[in-house]
Amino acid sequence: MNKYYLLIILGATLWGTIGWFVKHLYELGFTPMEVVTLRAWTSAILLITYMIIVSPKDVKLQSIRDCKYFIGTGICSIIFFNYCLFTAIELSTIPVATALLYTAPAFVTVISFFLFKEPLTRLKMIALVLTIMGTCLVVGITPNSIHNLEFASIILGLGSGLGYALYSIISKFALKKYSSLSVTTFTFIVAAVALVPFFPYSEKFLLLFNPTVLFYALGLGFLPTAIAYIVYTYGLMYTEASKASILSTIEPVVATLIGIFVFTEPFTVVQMLGMGCIIGAVLLIQLYGNRKLVYE
Numbered sequence: 001m002n003k004y005y006l007l008i009i010l011g012a013t014l015w016g017t018i019g020w021f022v023k024h025l026y027e028l029g030f031t032p033m034e035v036v037t038l039r040a041w042t043s044a045i046l047l048i049t050y051m052i053i054v055s056p057k058d059v060k061l062q063s064i065r066d067c068k069y070f071i072g073t074g075i076c077s078i079i080f081f082n083y084c085l086f087t088a089i090e091l092s093t094i095p096v097a098t099a100l101l102y103t104a105p106a107f108v109t110v111i112s113f114f115l116f117k118e119p120l121t122r123l124k125m126i127a128l129v130l131t132i133m134g135t136c137l138v139v140g141i142t143p144n145s146i147h148n149l150e151f152a153s154i155i156l157g158l159g160s161g162l163g164y165a166l167y168s169i170i171s172k173f174a175l176k177k178y179s180s181l182s183v184t185t186f187t188f189i190v191a192a193v194a195l196v197p198f199f200p201y202s203e204k205f206l207l208l209f210n211p212t213v214l215f216y217a218l219g220l221g222f223l224p225t226a227i228a229y230i231v232y233t234y235g236l237m238y239t240e241a242s243k244a245s246i247l248s249t250i251e252p253v254v255a256t257l258i259g260i261f262v263f264t265e266p267f268t269v270v271q272m273l274g275m276g277c278i279i280g281a282v283l284l285i286q287l288y289g290n291r292k293l294v295y296e
Contacts, residue, residue, distance in 0.1 A: 004238040005286050008247045011232025014224045016254025020262060021220035028213055032086045034204070035220070037195040040078070042221025043229075044192040047185040050226075058182050067190075069174035073167055073183065074190030081163025084156045091153035095139035098252065100157025102135040107165035108245035116172065118240045123288055130281035131249040137274025138252050168241040171233055180234035184226065243285050253278050 025035050051059045061067065081101070088097040105128055112118040135141075167187075174183045207213050236244045253275045259265040 002239075002286065004235040005243075005247055007231045007235030008239060008244050009250055009282065009286075011228045011230075011235065012248040012251040013254050014228035014231070015248070016224075016251040017258060018220065018224045019255050020258055021216050021224065023263070024216045025213070025220070028210070028216070029204070029207065032089075033083075033198050034200070036079075036082045036086075037192075037199045038217045039220050039225055040188055040192040040195050042217050043225040044185070044188040044221075046218070046221050047181070047188060047226050051181065051185055055181070058179065059185075061186070062177055066174070066177065069170055069178075069183075070186040070190045072170035073174065073187040075194050077163050077167040077170065078187065078191045079194055080166075081160045084160035084163055088153050088156040088160060091150055091156065095141055096153070097157050097160065098139045099136050099141045100154065101160045101164055102131065102249055102252065103158060103161035104164040105131055105242070105245040105249060107162050108168050109242040111165065111169050112240065112242045115169065116241065118242050123284060124242055124246070127246045127281040127284045130277045130284070131246055134274045134277030134279075134281065135249060135252055137270050137277065138256055139274075140268075140270065165245060168236060168245050171236055172241055175233070175237045180230055180237060183233050184229040187229070188225070246285055247282055249278050250282055 022035055025038065026032075030038065048059065085097055085101055088100060109118075109120065109124060109128060113120050171183055178186070208217070232244070232248065239247075256267075256271060256275065260267045
């Protein structure tokens with residue numbers, strides 16, 4: 001089994017635990033964009049502290065021109081896709097916005113074809129169709145549920161998918177000069193600084209000293225953010241961006257399972273079929289992704 005594929009799956013699995021932390025922070029009085037800000041700041045603090053202790057020489061840019069990579073991953077990807085996602089949720093529903101977010105593998109596959117000359121193989125096309133179908137089934141999307149959607153919500157949802165995809169694309173360029181740890185650290189430093197104006201410090205600063213808030217905020221910054229992005233980015237270093245993006249769609253499966261077993265949310269046969277489609281796509285990439293025969 002390809003260990004780099006497994007690292008990407010592990011990173012996506014950790015992303016799938018986000019809901020557990022986020023749901024508790026919502027209950028403690030934070031809005032979605034405030035949670036994004038907390039996520040960026042806690043992960044940036046944890047990552048830069050770790051780098052200073054373990055590898056202080058890497059806590060600097062090799063060239064000031066390299067800022068473009070981390071503005072790309074931090075602002076054009078992390079902040080942009082979160083803004084589009086949360087706005088799409090406001091205009092439509094969480095399931096619809098989630099399904100549109102997971103158009104990301106399609107964006108990555110097309111962009112990678114032109115930028116990195118990654119082949120558009122039958123295997124990728126089959127896996128891509130399975131992931132899109134599976135995501136729609138997992139979140140409960142049907143033709144009837146999207147019939148009356150506002151045009152703006154569709155555009156914003158697709159924007160979130162594009163922003164989500166850009167992390168895999170831009171990171172490919174950054175990884176030519178920086179380690180996965182450095183890419184992740186600089187990404188969240190940029191995102192944290194850019195998000196400073198979006199947090200109501202005068203209203204909620206004291207909440208940050210609440211031990212329960214600190215537990216969930218640091219947990220969100222550590223497990224499904226810092227660790228998840230490090231292992232995903234490391235796996236991406238040795239994997240085609242298009243394949244990595246398809247493999248990462250294991251995230252909604254994990255999120256759904258957490259919803260079922262932790263928050264006792266309802267589970268349907270349709271969701272089970274959707275999970276089967278996504279897992280099937282992941283297995284296709286994992287088991288047959290390196291066979292040249294499927295490139296024809």
